[in-house]
Amino acid sequence: MQTHPGTVYRFGPFEVNAASGELLKNGRPIRLQEQPCRLLLVLLETPGQVVSREELRDRLWSGDTFVYFDGSLRVAVRKLREALDDNADDPRYIETIPKRGYRFLISEVRRVEAASEVAEPEAAKRSEGARRDSVEGLKTGTKAARWWVAAVAAILMIGIGLAAGRRMFFPHTVHALTDKDTIVLADFANATGDPVFDGTLRQGLSVQLEQSPFLSIIPDEKIQQTLGQMGQSADAKLIQATAREVCQRTASAAVLEGSIGKIGTQYLLTLKAVNCKSGETLASTEAQASDENYVLNALGKVSVEMRNKLGESLSTIRKFDIPLEEATTPSLQALKAYSSGMRILRTKEPDAATPFFKRAVELDPNFAVAYAYLGVQATDNLQPGLSVDYRTKAYELRDRSSEAEKYWITATYHKGVTGNIPKAIEACDLWIQDYPRSEMPHIYLSAAVLPVVGQYERAAEESTEGVRLRPDFALAYAFRIRAYTALNRFDEAKAIYAQALERKLHTSEIDAAMYFLAFVQNDTAAMAQHVIRAESLPNWEHKILSMEGDTAAYAGHLREAREFSRRAMDSAQRAGEKDAPAVYSGISGLREAWFGNTDEARRRATLAMQLSTGRDLQYFAALVFAYTRDDARAKVLADDLDKSFPEDTIVQFNYLPTVRGRLALNKGDAPGAISNLAASAPYELGETRATDLEWTAMFPVFVRGEAYLAAHRGSEAAAEFQKILDHRGLVLNQPIGALAHLGLGRAYVLEGNLSKAKAAYEDFLTLWKDADPDIPVLQQAKAEYGKLR
Helix, strand or coil: CCCCCCCEEEECCEEEECCCCEEEECCEEECCCHHHHHHHHHHHHCCCCEEEHHHHHHHHCCCCCCCCHHHHHHHHHHHHHHHHCCCCCCCCCEEEECCCEEEECCCCCEEECCHHHHHHHHHHHHHHHHHHHHHHHHHHCCHHHHHHHHHHHHHHHHHHHHHHHHHHHCCCCCCCCCCCCCEEECCCEECCCCHHHCCHHHHHHHHHHCCCCCCCECCHHHHHHHHHHCCCCCCCCCCHHHHHHHHHHCCCCEEEEEEEEEECCEEEEEEEEEECCCCCEEEEEEEEECCHHHHHHHHHHHHHHHHHHCCCCHHHHHHCCCCHHHHCCCCHHHHHHHHHHHHHHHHCCHHHHHHHHHHHHHHCCCCHHHHHHHHHHHHHCCCHHHHHHHHHHHHHCHHHCCHHHHHHHHHHHHHHHHCCHHHHHHHHHHHHHHCCCCCHHHHHHHHHHHHHHCCHHHHHHHHHHHHHHCCCCHHHHHHHHHHHHHCCCHHHHHHHHHHHHHCCCCCHHHHHHHHHHHHHCCCHHHHHHHHHHHHCCCCCHHHHHHHHHHHHHHCCCHHHHHHHHHHHHHHHHHCCCCHHHHHHHHHHHHHHHHHCCHHHHHHHHHHHHHHCCCHHHHHHHHHHHHHCCCHHHHHHHHHHHHHHCCCCHHHHHHHHHHHHHHHHHHCCCHHHHHHHHHHHHHHCCCEEECCCCCEEECHHHHHHHHHHHHCCCHHHHHHHHHHHHHCHHHHCCCHHHHHHHHHHHHHHHHHCCHHHHHHHHHHHHHHCCCCCCCCHHHHHHHHHHHHHC
16 A cells, blocks of 8 residues: 555654655654655555565665665664664564564554645635625624625735736745755854854854755855955955855855844844845844854754745755754854864865864864864874774764764765775765765765775766766866776876866876876876976875885886885875875885895885784785785784774775785695685775875785686686786786786796787886896796796
């Protein structure tokens, strides 16, 4: 039995309206998102009966290509149980039937059909009764009564005529804005003289309005760009005239202008939306606060009223209206520190914002979003341990954030802490579902999440959507270039760069992406150009030096690569970095292991572990120790990774199979190595970044190729090494890209195909024609090639 649109279900203290999606408890609205509400309605259709997972999938998730159904269903059930104050272990309403589906436990659900239609006859009866009374009055009443009724009838006729005229000329309700419009937030005019409100109220209003799936606020990066075009500084105040000009230049529909004043001990907040072309006021609202402690509450009230007056439906306002004190902080001083950090983050170097975010969490230890930004800052500064601590704290406090920020915190937590990539994707998919106008979930997916599991086609799609939603966001172009480069679609990547140049967009990440694109196209002049542009930026020198070290090693210039790595470590240490020097030591140690310098490889891996002990570092060191036959140390590190990161997609399906596969080869167990590496197959094209510029991709494929060589299975080995060569835009300047030629030659020897073997050896030796002559792997390759001649 399907739910009629006018159906209202009642059970216990709850009532749910099928048409509006509104859930009430004892008459008070309970916030419930669309998908959990639809799930509840399906369960209520057949109370007491099991609804299968298959039926739920077909009815609620059909056609949604990218949703991870299992995870999305779990999230919907969890949110529904939270709304109903239900418990999965001792359910009152929603029971889980393992491997089958779900059941609504209360069989006595009251169902009211088409309530609005039922009410109409009663209203009609009342109207008819009133009409009869009026008629009787005309028949029996006094002259004055008859005059009064006639006057009322005339007024009613005029009203009907006016209503008809309105319907004729204005057939639909006209809202101030549409779901295609954008708005600009001006700075609040502060007439109180108290600087605590400067910047703070605008930041608070931004948080409140960004909860809305309907409204789209022009991002501050675009405002800064527009201010530059106007000849003003990036941190210029958005006073009324300036904000209106920005509004016109960005083709926005309106400016939101706020003000705060003080009368005695009371504060008055006003907010109005102004058409930036005509200056016409589209909507306005105000609220009072009895003292400073209630200003944020008043700000929340005016933001909700403004959302409704600008055209947003009450249903979405109810779903996405977390009070400002809960979405950020009840402390004005903490919000002031946070807003200062956000302003600096947009206008100066990101590191300069960190003290303000730290101050915010000192003033309010429950400020979830401030912790989240500290986690991002720690990641950018190559401090993975600190990043994990901050992201974990933000996740624990995620209920003290807006719904959109909750999705962001959840996605970054699973990406950066648990490593559970399917859960990170699930959070982003739900984020997109609730906020279709937001570019951030698309960009985060394309940049940090999908590449880890090798989903580059979707990464390209998501980055494209991110650019469409926010065409002046430079980072989105960098991630598009990276995605298309990974797909070997080099011409399209170059076209995206041309689009960024046309819009005069620049960021160091674009230069890094273009450096790699130039590398795969052997354009050394372009590589040098992008290095010069990127290395001049603060905190990028050591990253560029490490990247150049990989490029030198790719061509067999090992002494030069060592020098670049040394300089990168020194530069990072001078910059006060803790983990970056360890990362560079670990990466260079792996390079030494592949090239056959066993002692140097162990030394560098040991040093890396002395400097730091992050997840990626443990992997690099474990792989180095495995290659240098220090099996005991490799196994300890691998076992610790397994224990510490049981959910981590990279660890479980990339790192551990690679290390354990190499350890099996050390024991002469090629079949065991191949078996271990089978687990990595679904994610073998996934790439990880130990730093912003270090792409570590296809290591499991390389070790699997070695395993097939050890098993004397030449054709399978050839296929693995060829796979590496075919993914030039993914492997980039990693040494395995060069060593794959050598592996391919050895595979062809096993096949007995000497002509192909010679060609593959020659490709490697040509690539390393100027290589340092004392590299063990090069000497071995020359000896093997000599036997083929």
